[in-house]
Amino acid sequence: MQKIDEICPNCKNSNWTFLYYSTFNNYNLPIYICSTCKIQSIFPKDSQKINEMYNEEYYTGKAEYKYIDERNTEKYDSYVWDARIKNIQKFVKSGKFLDIGSSFGGFLSRAKLAGFEVFGAEVSQYSSNYANSKGILTFNGSYTDNNYPENFFSVITLVEVIEHLENPMTVFEKLYSQLIPGGLLLIQTANFEGKQAIQESNNYHYYLPGHLYYYSKSNLESILKQKGFSKIISYLGVDFPLSAKLLKSRGGFKSFRDYKKWWNISKYHLKSKFFPGSTSSMVIYAIK
Numbered sequence: 001m002q003k004i005d006e007i008c009p010n011c012k013n014s015n016w017t018f019l020y021y022s023t024f025n026n027y028n029l030p031i032y033i034c035s036t037c038k039i040q041s042i043f044p045k046d047s048q049k050i051n052e053m054y055n056e057e058y059y060t061g062k063a064e065y066k067y068i069d070e071r072n073t074e075k076y077d078s079y080v081w082d083a084r085i086k087n088i089q090k091f092v093k094s095g096k097f098l099d100i101g102s103s104f105g106g107f108l109s110r111a112k113l114a115g116f117e118v119f120g121a122e123v124s125q126y127s128s129n130y131a132n133s134k135g136i137l138t139f140n141g142s143y144t145d146n147n148y149p150e151n152f153f154s155v156i157t158l159v160e161v162i163e164h165l166e167n168p169m170t171v172f173e174k175l176y177s178q179l180i181p182g183g184l185l186l187i188q189t190a191n192f193e194g195k196q197a198i199q200e201s202n203n204y205h206y207y208l209p210g211h212l213y214y215y216s217k218s219n220l221e222s223i224l225k226q227k228g229f230s231k232i233i234s235y236l237g238v239d240f241p242l243s244a245k246l247l248k249s250r251g252g253f254k255s256f257r258d259y260k261k262w263w264n265i266s267k268y269h270l271k272s273k274f275f276p277g278s279t280s281s282m283v284i285y286a287i288k
């Protein structure tokens, strides 16, 4: 195996050990682990190939590595979006709200209804054009290239985004500086300390092309503390109730028989709620 000279974004060591090739969907990704803090990553990282992935085909579900086109299920997704916004408002009631990886702007349109002034950041020109045409102000490009001032946003959300970042440390520094004091950062990603990830090992479904770093509750909290966040609230599971998840799932139902899926969704939700760490879902709220 090759010698990796990249520095770990959390602990700054470069003690990478080859773990395995992922087997999920035969993606065969070379997974390495930081021997010190257990962040996982892939090497080498092919930036050009990654950028080419996020084209129109990716967002409309026609590409090999597809993203589900949220425009078809917006009505159902809104149950989860609204429940999440309600929870965010327990900490921050109003102000400027930035969603990174904002896609077609569905989540932000709900935040706008809840009284926030909304902003998007999106690498796909295709979906950011769409969001702008719907009146959701969206910056097309990498988040780090935006020119918004420091102490500007009251809320910043990254839902299933940080695993895609090539330079996570630069991003975390900018996130901290652009939040107002008392502002909230929300991050959703998989928890690689969760039992599910450990048991599924190299076949874990989160090993996907385009995912460059894999975090855990411990190392993500450590990064956020290093960056200066004063308070961290971690949800092992999700930050919204089961009812929202069940209502959302109906967006993908084709027939009445699909309601059987509610059993598995409920089982998973209750498992993560009553046995924290047994699944690998994780949402972190960090307050500046």
Ligand SMILES: [Zn+2]
Pocket (backbone or CB within 6 Å): 008, 009, 010, 011, 012, 013, 034, 035, 036, 037, 038, 039
């Ligand atoms: Zn490390």
